Amino acid sequence: MTKRDISICVNGKWYELAVEPYETLLDVLRDRLGHTGTKSGCAKGECGACTVNIDGKAILSCLTLAVQVDGKEILTIEGLHKGAEPHPLQEAFVKQAAVQCGYCTPGMIMNAKALLNHNSNPSEKEVRKTLSSNLCRCTGYERPVKAILEAATIMRGKDER
Amino acid sequence: MKEGFFRPREYHRPNNLQEATWLLSSFGKKARLIAGGTDLLVDKPSEVECLIDVASLDLDYIRRDGDGITIGAATTLDLIERSQMFSAGPYVVLSEAASNMATPTVRNMATIGGNICNASPAADLPLALMVLDSTVKIYGLGGSRVLPIGVFFEDVNRTALNEDELLVEVHIPPSPASTGASFLKLRRHQTAIDLAVVNVAAKLTCSDNFCEDARIALGAVAKRPIYAEKAKRLLTGKGLDGKLIQEAAEVASQETKSIDDVRASAQYRRRMVAVLVERALKLSVTRCGT
Numbered sequence: 001m002t003k004r005d006i007s008i009c010v011n012g013k014w015y016e017l018a019v020e021p022y023e024t025l026l027d028v029l030r031d032r033l034g035h036t037g038t039k040s041g042c043a044k045g046e047c048g049a050c051t052v053n054i055d056g057k058a059i060l061s062c063l064t065l066a067v068q069v070d071g072k073e074i075l076t077i078e079g080l081h082k083g084a085e086p087h088p089l090q091e092a093f094v095k096q097a098a099v100q101c102g103y104c105t106p107g108m109i110m111n112a113k114a115l116l117n118h119n120s121n122p123s124e125k126e127v128r129k130t131l132s133s134n135l136c137r138c139t140g141y142e143r144p145v146k147a148i149l150e151a152a153t154i155m156r157g158k159d160e161r
Numbered sequence: 162m163k164e165g166f167f168r169p170r171e172y173h174r175p176n177n178l179q180e181a182t183w184l185l186s187s188f189g190k191k192a193r194l195i196a197g198g199t200d201l202l203v204d205k206p207s208e209v210e211c212l213i214d215v216a217s218l219d220l221d222y223i224r225r226d227g228d229g230i231t232i233g234a235a236t237t238l239d240l241i242e243r244s245q246m247f248s249a250g251p252y253v254v255l256s257e258a259a260s261n262m263a264t265p266t267v268r269n270m271a272t273i274g275g276n277i278c279n280a281s282p283a284a285d286l287p288l289a290l291m292v293l294d295s296t297v298k299i300y301g302l303g304g305s306r307v308l309p310i311g312v313f314f315e316d317v318n319r320t321a322l323n324e325d326e327l328l329v330e331v332h333i334p335p336s337p338a339s340t341g342a343s344f345l346k347l348r349r350h351q352t353a354i355d356l357a358v359v360n361v362a363a364k365l366t367c368s369d370n371f372c373e374d375a376r377i378a379l380g381a382v383a384k385r386p387i388y389a390e391k392a393k394r395l396l397t398g399k400g401l402d403g404k405l406i407q408e409a410a411e412v413a414s415q416e417t418k419s420i421d422d423v424r425a426s427a428q429y430r431r432r433m434v435a436v437l438v439e440r441a442l443k444l445s446v447t448r449c450g451t
């Protein structure tokens with residue numbers, strides 16, 4: 001086996017690692033760096049539980065090799081809050097009771113974050129289309145959709161201030 | 162090391178095509194290109210020892226030139242779905258196919274080159290590219306060659322690429338005026354992650370309902386995506402009406418080599434080809450602007 005040295009930035013902190021060419025970003029985040037907020041649901045691209053942001057885009061960490069993201073900045077659910085203050089998406093998910101078992105939640109929120117990066121005022125239809133990447137067997141999607149729309153409104157308000 | 166696991170020992174990210182083909186030819190069957198990884202990292206083939214990433218080959222572009230539209234092999238589907246170039250004319254067939262594929266997050270990663278080179282009989286983009294008369298540009302040790310996309314697919318997961326070759330770009334020639342095209346797909350559960358039971362692309366050039374030219378491409382009904390040649394001949398040079406379109410759709414369904422599999426029976430597939438072709442042709446007529 002030939003390990004490769006990579007450096008990746010996770011939630012603002014740089015890490016130097018030696019990884020096997022077949023190690024996924026998901027496994028590296030969870031097993032090497034202890035960032036277990038990112039979940040493994042299916043490990044084959046179908047459920048969205050492993051969604052993280054790279055360059056502001058939603059990406060599946062189960063279908064990304066760690067060697068492929070050498071030099072990149074990765075944002076996970078653990079990097080959203082500012083100090084003691086949760087991100088508006090996190091707050092809205094709690095307030096709207098959009099979390100039941102919670103397994104899909106980190107992936108949903110990271111996907112919503114990427115949506116709001118390029119569309120600060122999404123329609124309900126756009127939110128639903130985005131969430132078609134995330135399987136949730138508890139909530140029926142109603143409350144997550146509400147939570148994301150609410151967070152978008154709050155975030156727009158903050159920008160204007 | 163246990164047999165049967167995905168355990169590549171090497172990972173390379175070449176900066177130019179020469180380097181990539183050199184790596185491909187020196188590792189032979191043990192090498193595999195990786196783009197978005199949304200096929201490869203699901204299949205995880207155990208025979209792969211060397212991964213060659215296309216990420217630094219500068220193959221992510223969509224360009225309009227005097228002679229049509231060129232798409233780099235590493236262009237992701239979300240860009241194709243949103244591109245202005247595929248928002249009008251017969252070219253909408255490509256954004257329709259792209260936006261019907263997988264989930265939005267998968268589309269952020271999946272590339273056009275990966276969809277073509279994986280050569281799944283049920284792949285979506287090849288059908289749209291086939292009705293648009295696209296060609297593919299291939300690069301290998303012997304330099305470049307260009308093939309019509311229809312002959313690029315040889316069998317399930319097998320293409321015309323030699324071991325030292327990779328797909329560089331896809332070229333779509335300009336279409337004549339008053340040409341309309343469409344893409345339709347039937348899935349088992351109509352969810353974003355279900356591959357096609359049957360998928361169909363059609364393109365018609367017609368003036369005052371007189372059909373000057375036609376293309377129909379069918380997926381998931383043979384070992385590779387196919388053109389419905391007989392149906393095309395039936396339509397070409399005739400006045401289009403509901404009856405002729407229905408007849409052509411029947412003929413198209415007879416041209417398939419459908420099989421029974423986990424997603425559907427052969428008989429159901431043939432019925433659905435007729436339904437989808439009829440709808441795709443009707444939609445294409447309305448888009449001809451006549």
Ligand SMILES: Cc1cc2nc3c(=O)[nH]c(=O)nc-3n(C[C@H](O)[C@H](O)[C@H](O)COP(=O)(O)OP(=O)(O)OC[C@H]3O[C@@H](n4cnc5c(N)ncnc54)[C@H](O)[C@@H]3O)c2cc1C
Pocket residue numbers: 044045046193194195196197198199200201202203215234235261262263264267270271272273274275276277278279283284285286322326327328329353354355356357
């Ligand atoms: C949940 C899910 C849903 C999906 N739904 C659909 C669907 O609805 N329709 C559909 O058609 N597909 C679907 N797919 C399959 C897949 O997403 C697409 O085929 C995708 O376009 C593959 O592109 P990629 O860049 O990820 O390919 P990769 O996995 O990186 O590569 C695929 C194959 O192509 C080869 N390859 C890649 N680039 C090149 C190149 N430039 N030259 C030569 N060979 C190359 C690789 O060696 C590999 O064999 C789905 C996949 C997932 C995980």
Ligand code: FES
Pocket residue numbers: 039040041042043044045046047048049050051060061062063
């Ligand atoms: S774990 Fe990555 S999509 Fe399910």
Ligand code: FES
Pocket residue numbers: 098099100101102103104105135136137138139
């Ligand atoms: S809250 Fe349980 S899967 Fe979504």
